[in-house]
Amino acid sequence: MSNCYVDPKYLSVPYQLLSMNIRAMEVTQVLLNAQSIDGAVRKNAEESLKQFQEQNLPAFLLSLSGELANEEKPVETRKLAGLILKNALDAKEQHRKYELVQRWLSLDANAKSQIKACVLKTLSSAVADARSTASQVIAKVAGIELPQKQWPELIGSLLSNIHQLRAHAKQATLETLGYLCEEVSPDIIDQDQVNKILTAVVQGMSASEGNTDVRLAATRALYNALGFAQANFSNDMERDYIMRVVCEATLSPEVRIRQAAFECLVSISSTYYEKLAPYIQDIFSITAKAVREDEEPVSLQAIEFWSSICDEEIDILEDYGGEFTGDSDIPCFYFIKQALPALVPMLLETLLKQEEDQDQDEGAWNIAMAGGTCLGLVARTVGDDIVPLVVPFIEENITKPDWRQREAATYAFGSILEGPSPEKLIPLVNVALNFMLSALTKDPNSHVKDTTAWTVGRIFEFLHGSAVDSPIITQANCQQIVTVLLQSMKDTPNVAEKACGALYFLAQGYEDVGPSSPLTPFFQEIVQSLLTVTHREDAGESRLRTAAYETLNEVVRCSTDETAPLVLQLVPVIMMELHNTLEGQKLSSDEREKQSELQGLLCGCLQVIIQKLGSSEPTKYVFMQYADQIMGLFLRVFACRSSTVHEEAMLAIGALAYATGPDFAKYMPDFYRYLEMGLQNFEEYQVCAVTVGVVGDISRALEEKIVPYCDGIMTQLLKNLSSNQLHRSVKPPIFSCFGDIALAVGEYFEKYLMWAMSALQRAAELSTHTAGDDELTEYTNSLRNGILEAYSGIFQGFKNSPKTQLLIPYAPHILQFLDGIYMEKDMDDVVMKTAIGVLGDLADTLGSHAGSLIQQSRSSKDFLNECLSSEDHMIKESAEWAKLAISRAISV
């Protein structure tokens, strides 16, 4: 029936290739084979498809689109054909995506229009899966072509479909519009078309639409189209209309429509917060009804609406800076504060709807969890006002025989601990803490104990520490607290994990307690108990082992000199644990994964210990006796090649290099290859980023002793910079690393100067202007900072060297760069400080050679003056340095 056929001219190439098994009529068979349960058949089919694609892409894509459009073909092959087509247009990795886009754009125009005709045609198919797949393919093509001003007729032809009488075509078209809005950015589509799309979508979701599928597709499409509706939300009449239709949809008899409509409300709450005032009363009634009466997927969305409003108001109030004089683009409407008397009771009700064993189920998410989370956000939004509304609930339920009531009361208490003032909370905590400690040991219900341990942790997190005036932990109860928590660490894994968390915050509160910590008497016992937890058979559940090591880390980080000998004793213990993981018995892949998780934790722990002991001379001295052995272990860990472990071990080595200083040179011959491997790890870019940081550590530690390794390192770093496969966040640190190396090796850097400078210059040109969103501005600033740190290091490295004159040719460009970013007026404080420092370094190193250039630059006047009068101490300091260096450069 389809008039969508494949033009034979595109098939001429594969026809001629004997090795190619696919002909037009055979595509169906190959696609079926590709879904065969027989692995060999499947593999063969996949191979054929791959060959076809490589040999003749237009013919390949055409035959797929033909298959998708052909109503006589089986649904499975149509679906798969569509999926392969879709995957030929988009990929997750940025560089791959870019390649695919370029490939599509360069495809023969005739072939493309045939393919597009086929998929558009498929929207009218009787087969739902074919329609849905076609929707996605159309959106992907639109995502590529519309920004290029191609396929201008697409939206018009989709909208004309809407007026078709056949419901299934209408549904598919709305779905397509939804996907399209997801793929394309709002500024690509002109307002006239936006208006038409929104009109079609909102009409499709109105109560007058008789077909449920159409209404659902329209509601889901609106979710994606909301981002396009800025102008329409500014128009009172249009906004009223959209809001009315959305609210009506929340009352639809179809649960999926109600859910989708609430999703729209959630999205509106963040995108159009400032437009909500006229509707908030009605929305409260709708959500309250849904929370109390509707099915869970719907009531979860209804709670999410209020959580999302909290998110908005917390952000706005943060911008206000606590005082109501600050500036935020959007004013706070205090919706939460106004809704408080009704909202809090509604949320408290949800807390009683717990599921049994939800604490053992990692993936659980239910109304009680959502309600408690929302309650916590409300507390953060309104502060003290929530306390009197929740306290009666706690008092009434906390001693009830039904565990649900005790748990709900405890959860309510734990939820409101962040937000209200310590003055308001501490009297409550002083009464409750003892009760909690006793519940932790005596309550028969594990769920109650889990929540109690979590609440105790929250108490310590927010109300314990040097910032709190009246301490809740005193000499009188400290011993009891530690005893109870250590006891709870023997409880079920989920309770023990929360007890570890509480201990974490207990230790953290004593972070800057001074020379003597109240935890000192218990230090050994705490460490011993934590190590015992890590050895529990069930430590793999509820991330208990991880929590125990993390707590151990914090206990070490917050320890004082008094317990330094005990921390030192911990070194061989953790080393032994790590050693044990390396003893090579044959492991299944599952066991190996657990093994590397453990290695990661142990390397993390060693890293914390090294950093702690390395920060003071006497402990560093004693610690260094273990350095050789630790390094040996890390090298063996690297040999296991797991990325997380690699990252943790790398961080630990950075700390070790810092502690070891120039002597680190002796480890370099063995370590170097892993360093290089880390730098080459583009896939797990965190590993790469961490390794780049460690190159900096090693440069500072080794100074000129790093020279023998510089060729390799610099080559790899330059390669990384020019790769578009490497995550962009790694590039700024690479530039900073150039500076570290240059400062370490001085004039020896000459060898790399030309390459480094040209990479820097290219990046500098790109990063002068930021035009873009906040995220891009932030990235640009981090890139600028990296570039500037590189310049600083290079100038300081070449100072007092006879080769200083090599830098002179670069000075004009660098000054231009400084002037450029100054004039853009969007640099952050860090960049400002680094930039003005570079001006000083340039003047300092080049002296009179750059005197007149400097005098001509704006940076040396307006920018410098601005920095000199900065309130930021570091900016001012750098500026004074620059002033001194410049005055000398221009006076000679």
Place this chain on the structure above:
Amino acid sequence: MAPHDLRRPFKRAAISDQQKRRELSLLRQEQNRRDAQQQARCLASSILSLQSPVPESEPEQSDIELETAPEIEKESGTLSKDLDVPRASKLRGPEVRKWFARQLMLPEWMIDVPDRLSQDWYVYARPAGKRCFVVSSNGTTVSRQRNGSILHHFPSALPAGAKTRDSSGSGQSYCILDCIFHELDQTYYVIDMVCWNGYSLYDCTSEFRFFWLNSKIEESAYTGVVPYVKDGLLFYNKHAHYQTGNTPLVLVWKDENCSQYVIDTDSKGEIPSQQQVVLELQDNGKLVTSDDPPVLFGYLDGDIIQKSGLHSGNLLRFAVSDGGLSFVDGKLDKADLNYLGKANRGRAFADSYSKVVFQFTVRHSPLKIDDLLASINSPDDQEKKPCDVEMVG
């Protein structure tokens, strides 16, 4: 378009410990980078402050002689708090000599007995020898004389003073000790400490610095007999900060019993018949001391300046003629000086006022030990108990 996942973190802290480890590492690296940069720059600012104020009028001044205009003293004094010894010690040439020459605290000579001598002052028997800075950094130790020139280069047991396995040498560890090199037993006697293990004591009072001295270096009690040749007594005011240049808060006093060099000798080691003084020539023929502010001793005849090709800033030697020095109300009124010629090239500074006066009184009516003892007869002699300190390395 499946429903969107709306799960929020549940009973979880907002940040993972792994993320925290990563961030702490980044913080440490940033800090280390900043320190490295700061070190590179601080050195420069100390050097710069020496170079920039040099007046243009004296381009061919000998490279170890120094400008002593008071404002320069002040500037290098304040900047030296941020001094960066590891890098400074790598420098060569006149710059670094000038730089170090300014870092020593120079005692005034005791021309009258200060109040509360027993309560507020420490006293040491000063070893005879060359005053110098001993600087350990980057695995080596260097001693520099008053004029900044290097005396010795050697490994020592000071932190970062030798290339050993445990000296981390991370660039932050270094010491600066104010010493006297005692030729006879080739020993450095520590008289003050400026930096210990990278920790600057510039800002500390001497009370605190001597605590460091005592707790860091073996102390031997003063018995009257010291294992070295004495050269007078040094008095330190307890509350004095280490301050570069001349200071009235450290005083030196001598008599024939405790020093072989009470009266200045000439280059042949003989006592000249007339007292000799070194003064700095300034604009308009002014002759001044090295004090801050300088004390005016008189004017040099324009003819002599012309004839001898003298410049402002030159250090000149004079003999005190029969007219001597006369004082009115404790202040110098008149000085009868006779021009001898340019001072030795090794001189970095002119004489201080207190030195000239001390040398003058020694020749005529010296301040005697009895005068000192008379003021130190308070029953609380705990503090006046003299002691000395010897470096073990």
